[in-house]
Amino acid sequence: QLQLVQSGGGLVQPGGSLRLSCAATGFTLANYNLGWFRQAPGKEREGVACISSSVGRTYYADSAKGRFTISRDNAKNTVYLEMNSLKPEDTAIYYCARMTLFGQCVLTTTRAYAYWGQGTQVTVSS
DSSP states (O other), rough: OOOEEEEEOEEOTTOEEEEEEEEESSGGGGGOOOEEEEEEEEEEOOOEEEOOTTOOOOOTTTTTTTTTEEEEEETTTTTEEEESSGGGGOOEEEEEEEEEESSOOSSSSSSTTEEEEOOOOEEEEO
16 A cells, blocks of 8 residues: 655744654655645645655755755654745645656656645645
């Protein structure tokens, strides 16, 4: 059974922080590139961050750089997204996803990711 189970979403005030979790079952997370994407109402799903397999190099969209941190706990088979200095425009449903093919992390398209978590709502509002 291949599954990505997300948790950690919620409501936070602007400037606040949240930590999202994505626990993998049915495969070893460290063997694949894992990405975080988000989708706001009326917008396309966009890449936020990605962590590569093996070495664990990280990549970020410009909107996330300096505020968000993606990390991986191999023992727990879980990937995290730490979100700091949150802004209202960060409001979206956040998804973790696994790349299907071997290669470099990709954030510019969702097509490289075939397996997705269920999504979790992040709302940044006063």
